[in-house]
Amino acid sequence: MGSRVRAASYVVLDEAARRRRQRKALEALELDNFHDDPHANLVMHKKAPKFDESLDGKTRPDRKRKARSFEYFKQRFRKTFSSLLEEEQQLEPDPPNYTSAAARPSARPERHLCAVCGFPSTYTCVQCGTRYCSARCLHTHQDTRCLKWTS
Amino acid sequence: MTASGTLVLDNGASLLKAGLASHKDPLVMPNAIMKAKSERRRPFIGNQIDECRDASGLFYILGFQKGYLVNWDVQKTVWDHVFGKDCLGLNLSRLNVVVTEPFFNFRSVQEAMSEMMFEEYDVAGLLRANAGDLCVAAEPARPDNLCCLLVDAGYSFTHVVPYIQGKKRREAIRRIDVGGKVLTNHLKEIISYRQLHVMDETYVMNQLKEDCCFVSQDWRRDMKQAALPPADNPILRHYVLPDFTSLRRGYMKPRDSAAAPAAEGEQLIRLTNERFSVPELLFHPSDVGIQQMGIPEAIVEAVSACPPETWPHLYRNIRLVGGSSRFPGFRDRVYAEVRALAPDELPVKVTQPEDSVTCAWRAGAKLAGESRFSSRLVTRAQWEEHGFNICLDTFDV
Numbered sequence: 434m435g436s437r438v439r440a441a442s443y444v445v446l447d448e449a450a451r452r453r454r455q456r457k458a459l460e461a462l463e464l465d466n467f468h469d470d471p472h473a474n475l476v477m478h479k480k481a482p483k484f485d486e487s488l489d490g491k492t493r494p495d496r497k498r499k500a501r502s503f504e505y506f507k508q509r510f511r512k513t514f515s516s517l518l519e520e521e522q523q524l525e526p527d528p529p530n531y532t533s534a535a536a537r538p539s540a541r542p543e544r545h546l547c548a549v550c551g552f553p554s555t556y557t558c559v560q561c562g563t564r565y566c567s568a569r570c571l572h573t574h575q576d577t578r579c580l581k582w583t584s
Numbered sequence: 585m586t587a588s589g590t591l592v593l594d595n596g597a598s599l600l601k602a603g604l605a606s607h608k609d610p611l612v613m614p615n616a617i618m619k620a621k622s623e624r625r626r627p628f629i630g631n632q633i634d635e636c637r638d639a640s641g642l643f644y645i646l647g648f649q650k651g652y653l654v655n656w657d658v659q660k661t662v663w664d665h666v667f668g669k670d671c672l673g674l675n676l677s678r679l680n681v682v683v684t685e686p687f688f689n690f691r692s693v694q695e696a697m698s699e700m701m702f703e704e705y706d707v708a709g710l711l712r713a714n715a716g717d718l719c720v721a722a723e724p725a726r727p728d729n730l731c732c733l734l735v736d737a738g739y740s741f742t743h744v745v746p747y748i749q750g751k752k753r754r755e756a757i758r759r760i761d762v763g764g765k766v767l768t769n770h771l772k773e774i775i776s777y778r779q780l781h782v783m784d785e786t787y788v789m790n791q792l793k794e795d796c797c798f799v800s801q802d803w804r805r806d807m808k809q810a811a812l813p814p815a816d817n818p819i820l821r822h823y824v825l826p827d828f829t830s831l832r833r834g835y836m837k838p839r840d841s842a843a844a845p846a847a848e849g850e851q852l853i854r855l856t857n858e859r860f861s862v863p864e865l866l867f868h869p870s871d872v873g874i875q876q877m878g879i880p881e882a883i884v885e886a887v888s889a890c891p892p893e894t895w896p897h898l899y900r901n902i903r904l905v906g907g908s909s910r911f912p913g914f915r916d917r918v919y920a921e922v923r924a925l926a927p928d929e930l931p932v933k934v935t936q937p938e939d940s941v942t943c944a945w946r947a948g949a950k951l952a953g954e955s956r957f958s959s960r961l962v963t964r965a966q967w968e969e970h971g972f973n974i975c976l977d978t979f980d981v
Contacts, residue, residue, distance in 0.1 A: 468784040513649075
């Protein structure tokens with residue numbers, strides 16, 4: 434019964450789809466958080482813009498200058514990493530620079546590890562290309578992750 | 585430049601190390617704002633996290649992205665806390681400040697840092713340097729350390745930097761985009777898949793990584809041993825997860841209790857090959873699909889990019905710094921691999937300071953008292969006269 438159901442919707446991911454998934458996996462490794470801000474829906478939000486820093490009326494004479502210059506900073510220097518990188522690449526197009534310093538691919542062959550148990554693997558899932566080491570790991574993979582969350 | 589008049593700030597992406605140069609040890613705290621599910625009224629800044637009762641599902645807000653400081657809001661909040669009365673209680677306007685930057689720091693970030701220090705904090709003098717430069721400059725000059733090959737294994741990436749006569753050789757610097765963050769995230773992913781959903785638990789998983797992981801000296805042998813049944817398995821360990829009511833911090837159970845079942849209410853994580861396959865990423869980033877060479881190969885490449893007459897000096901003085909170099913077995917593994925790859929006739933020596941995390945801070949503190957460093961400061965007067973250009977001329981970042 435199981436194999437009949439599967440045969441009806443037999444999908445094999447092509448090379449492009451596999452590379453897309455790999456890239457997503459790599460991007461996931463760079464994230465700081467995997468869940469949402471727990472304070473995001475608070476009515477009293479700490480990150481609300483503070484227009485008047487001193488609510489109790491105590492203002493130093495140069496306070497206004499400082500507050501203004503920090504607001505100026507935040508506007509001027511609010512950039513994402515990719516826009517900063519682009520800017521830097523224009524300023525310093527010749528090596529040595531950030532881009533040229535990146536290590537190149539290794540001369541050693543890649544080692545393949547089973548996605549399920551982490552031990553060395555020799556087999557690849559036909560549909561999605563994930564590596565596995567044994568029939569048991571293959572069944573776990575097919576039941577849980579194979580082609581779930583296809584991108 | 586005096587030690588008591590200088591603040592040394594090693595501004596890392598994960599940990600911030602700050603203190604007056606005259607202090608014995610720096611204040612070490614996370615360089616982030618953290619939000620807890622249970623404590624909805626306030627975020628935790630830096631070391632305030634110690635006050636948090638329930639550190640599960642902590643949400644991190646970092647000023648750094650991919651190793652470079654992009655979010656000044658967050659950074660200023662953390663700095664205000666560090667310099668404020670809860671921590672150091674300093675007024676920067678009378679102090680010289682030594683602050684660290686990553687290698688190849690972007691021009692606009694350098695500008696922002698200089699402006700932030702002079703305009704916002706009113707410092708008396710500023711010195712921006714790479715953390716590695718401080719580590720190398722603080723070593724007393726001996727005939728065997730004319731050159732140094734520094735490996736800085738940090739949170740965002742790992743840099744291999746050759747220093748020839750105290751000056752870094754920019755075209756030979758190599759960056760591997762694997763650091764503490766990638767290691768912790770990879771660990772979270774594999775544990776989430778195999779055992780328990782921990783993707784939200786960065787704080788706890790980081791502690792697990794620091795407590796249980798080690799660098800294998802022989803990957804094949806350790807893989808075989810990790811697969812053995814529990815009685816013969818030298819690598820299998822269980823880690824007790826904190827529940828924040830009775831147990832605030834997790835710990836690894838000792839070997840002989842591996843067979844014993846979990847006690848009442850304990851949540852255990854079973855660790856076999858994860859213990860060494862996670863730090864293995866520093867040596868084989870291709871294990872997760874990052875197409876870059878590992879640390880030993882990068883060392884050889886970096887040295888080869890330098891003039892041949894420096895090679896013996898570089899191989900003889902390899903230094904490992906940075907938080908991610910603290911895994912047990914890291915130094916021995918780097919030595920073994922570099923010895924195998926380097927030319928036979930050249931001696932190879934790999935050293936690690938006592939504390940890889942505070943090494944750069946201590947170096948900065950030591951240098952703060954030396955007169956040769958004062959020529960490298962940019963004073964307030966110089967900043968007001970020349971602006972950012974004087975920083976470009978004075979600092980070698």
